[in-house]
Amino acid sequence: MRLYEFEAKKLFRRYKIPVSEGVVISRDSFNELDKVVYPVVIKGQAFLGDRGKAGFVQFAKHRKEAEAVICSILGKKHGPFVIEKVLVERKIDIESEVYIAALIDRLEHKLLFIASKKGGVDIEAIAKDDPGALLKYYFNPGEEMYGFKARTISGDLGFSSAGLGIVAGIILKVYKLFLNYDCKLVEINPLVLSKDGNIYALDAKIDLDEDAMFKHQELKEMGIVARHELGELTQREQIAKAKGIPYVDLDGDIGVFPGGAGFGIAAIDLITLYQGKPANFMDSGGAPTQEKLRAMLGLLIDNPKVKAIFGARFGGISRCDDWAKAIVQYVKENKPEKPMIMRMAGNMEEQGRKILEQAKRDFPELFKKIKIYAVDTPIEEVIKETIRTAKEKC
Numbered sequence: 001m002r003l004y005e006f007e008a009k010k011l012f013r014r015y016k017i018p019v020s021e022g023v024v025i026s027r028d029s030f031n032e033l034d035k036v037v038y039p040v041v042i043k044g045q046a047f048l049g050d051r052g053k054a055g056f057v058q059f060a061k062h063r064k065e066a067e068a069v070i071c072s073i074l075g076k077k078h079g080p081f082v083i084e085k086v087l088v089e090r091k092i093d094i095e096s097e098v099y100i101a102a103l104i105d106r107l108e109h110k111l112l113f114i115a116s117k118k119g120g121v122d123i124e125a126i127a128k129d130d131p132g133a134l135l136k137y138y139f140n141p142g143e144e145m146y147g148f149k150a151r152t153i154s155g156d157l158g159f160s161s162a163g164l165g166i167v168a169g170i171i172l173k174v175y176k177l178f179l180n181y182d183c184k185l186v187e188i189n190p191l192v193l194s195k196d197g198n199i200y201a202l203d204a205k206i207d208l209d210e211d212a213m214f215k216h217q218e219l220k221e222m223g224i225v226a227r228h229e230l231g232e233l234t235q236r237e238q239i240a241k242a243k244g245i246p247y248v249d250l251d252g253d254i255g256v257f258p259g260g261a262g263f264g265i266a267a268i269d270l271i272t273l274y275q276g277k278p279a280n281f282m283d284s285g286g287a288p289t290q291e292k293l294r295a296m297l298g299l300l301i302d303n304p305k306v307k308a309i310f311g312a313r314f315g316g317i318s319r320c321d322d323w324a325k326a327i328v329q330y331v332k333e334n335k336p337e338k339p340m341i342m343r344m345a346g347n348m349e350e351q352g353r354k355i356l357e358q359a360k361r362d363f364p365e366l367f368k369k370i371k372i373y374a375v376d377t378p379i380e381e382v383i384k385e386t387i388r389t390a391k392e393k394c
Contacts, residue, residue, distance in 0.1 A: 001210040004045045006087045007224050008204035011181065015173045017188075019201050022089030025070055037090045038062050042069050045085040046078040049122065054078055059091060092200055097190030098157045099123065100171060102178035104185075111139040113175065115153050119190030145175040166199050167191070181219075182212035236280075236299050243295050245282070252277025253390050255300030257311035257342070259318060260285030267310065270380065276387035279306045287317045293326030294333075301336045308339045308390040310383055315346030324352035324372075328359040331366050338369070341386040345375035 044056030060066035097119035240247035
């Protein structure tokens with residue numbers, strides 16, 4: 001779960017990592033501008049990078065100019081996210097800047113501390129254009145960083161004298177924050193030396209492990225609560241989360257009603273491979289209840305973008321007859337108009353097929369747009385037919 005910059009800086013202050021003085025402004029809190037020292041930098045609060053390139057980082061010399069800049073930013077979209085708050089901070093005159101971050105290297109299964117003399121630049125750009133500029137320091141899970149190591153990293157960044165000790169202290173605090181709050185990422189880009197000789201974390205990025213947040217009740221006291229990994233949930237995602245359904249909205253027109261998460265991802269890849277556009281990710285594995293299965297189907301039927309539904313059930317723990325019962329019950333109660341092209345195989349397949357065949361005989365008009373294939377029909381062919389059906393509905 002990614003934090004806004006102003007939230008990350010709350011945690012920085014808690015760990016005495018130096019940040020610039022500032023206030024958070026929304027449409028109903030312009031009076032907070034009385035507290036700032038001009039000139040200021042005004043930064044739209046969003047979960048995506050490249051805010052400066054998108055025009056969401058601007059400067060103001062006085063209150064009137066600041067109000068105009070804030071009004072020009074609030075309500076605008078950065079990617080899929082609407083900017084509802086800005087962070088207004090005292091402008092820092094920069095002498096030099098560096099990059100530091102703590103994260104998890106999932107290939108090495110170790111904690112990785114990265115540093116670079118090239119601060120203020122996207123880390124992806126540094127890695128691509130000048131990989132030698134990235135300094136990497138590995139630590140075993142739970143391993144402590146000692147002062148001498150932090151001073152080594154500080155020295156490698158080019159700091160000396162008093163600056164070496166100050167930056168080493170910041171490095172230690174970043175590392176401790178990372179471990180203590182079960183973070184996925186703690187990044188300062190840039191960490192700057194100002195022209196008056198002070199050091200500040202000019203930007204702050206923190207990704208938390210949402211599953212570990214229950215251990216840190218102080219976060220809730222700070223106004224930091226669990227939310228979507230990259231932003232606010234869509235309405236359907238909110239409904240799905242309330243019902244305990246793993247679900248993510250995508251931009252396509254083919255609803256995906258698969259078995260487990262792995263096949264859900266594979267289905268998205270196959271639909272895309274054959275020039276279709278998936279409308280969602282969903283995980284309906286793990287023997288979900290009848291109620292939950294019907295709710296999953298409802299998410300797809302109620303999505304106005306969805307023109308056709310691809311479904312697949314490989315019965316294991318999740319039985320085919322349970323899946324069939326849920327489909328029949330949903331169709332009888334809701335009378336959906338959207339075509340469903342599905343495939344069913346595995347545990348209790350024969351029983352599931354009998355349930356669907358009986359429903360087709362009893363309610364032929366309701367089930368005329370629903371096809372259920374068996375294991376002898378390749379899944380690729382089922383997906384291709386779904387894509388053709390969706391295009392016919394355009």
